[in-house]
Amino acid sequence: KTQVEQSPQSLVVRQGENCVLQCNYSVTPDNHLRWFKQDTGKGLVSLTVLVHENDKTSNGRYSATLDKDAKHSTLHITATLLDDTATYICVVGDRGSALGRLHFGAGTQLIVIP
Amino acid sequence: DTTVKQNPRYKLARVGKPVNLICSQTMNHDTMYWYQKKPNQAPKLLLFYYDKILNREADTFEKFQSSRPNNSFCSLYIGSAGLEYSAMYLCASSPSAETLYFGSGTRLTVL
Numbered sequence: 001k002t003q004v005e006q007s008p009q010s011l012v013v014r015q016g017e018n019c020v021l022q023c024n025y026s027v028t029p030d031n032h033l034r035w036f037k038q039d040t041g042k043g044l045v046s047l048t049v050l051v052h053e054n055d056k057t058s059n060g061r062y063s064a065t066l067d068k069d070a071k072h073s074t075l076h077i078t079a080t081l082l083d084d085t086a087t088y089i090c091v092v093g094d095r096g097s098a099l100g101r102l103h104f105g106a107g108t109q110l111i112v113i114p
Numbered sequence: 115d116t117t118v119k120q121n122p123r124y125k126l127a128r129v130g131k132p133v134n135l136i137c138s139q140t141m142n143h144d145t146m147y148w149y150q151k152k153p154n155q156a157p158k159l160l161l162f163y164y165d166k167i168l169n170r171e172a173d174t175f176e177k178f179q180s181s182r183p184n185n186s187f188c189s190l191y192i193g194s195a196g197l198e199y200s201a202m203y204l205c206a207s208s209p210s211a212e213t214l215y216f217g218s219g220t221r222l223t224v225l
């Protein structure tokens with residue numbers, strides 16, 4: 001059973017528009033949540049990590065929220081650029097140590113058009 | 115240097131032949147992971163090393179081997195490749211659960 005669900009599965013936006021990606025999970029315990037960006041054919045690059053109950057993080061044009069009560073996270077991308085075209089993957093870790101299990105979502109494919 | 119390096123970038127293998135993929139990091143991380151990723155699927159954990167201790171997932175236990183001769187290197191070994199092994203193989207390293215670095219991956223195609 002999939003424990004990390006991402007929506008939408010794919011999304012097309014025009015350059016300059018904002019977009020929001022959703023992540024819902026059922027992982028327990030939920031120690032932390034991380035958003036990764038994966039360019040086509042490349043490895044995963046960490047965008048941000050959220051740890052606490054109602055964390056909010058900001059990394060340039062990327063900002064994220066975490067609601068542990070609702071087991072829900074959002075990734076906001078502001079003023080999208082063509083280079084934002086990629087797959088965005090939500091990952092939930094169930095432990096606070098490197099031995100914990102990571103639960104991956106299948107990703108949201110974002111396409112930014114001119 | 116905070117990169118995780120994987121070699122080769124692309125690998126072509128014949129059915130039934132062995133495959134060896136290499137991963138290295140110079141960040142002195144205790145833990146190194148290998149994931150298998152197929153299109154439109156979430157990455158699947160195959161195994162990980164915590165220091166010198168190898169942990170393999172139950173459902174892929176017999177399909178993949180690994181070695182870690184020192185802290186910096188970790189290999190993924192497939193004794194006899196099948197068509198179903200075609201995938202992107204991602205290596206990652208971590209000093210803690212909240213810090214994780216991925217390599218660029220090795221795309222394996224089995225013919």
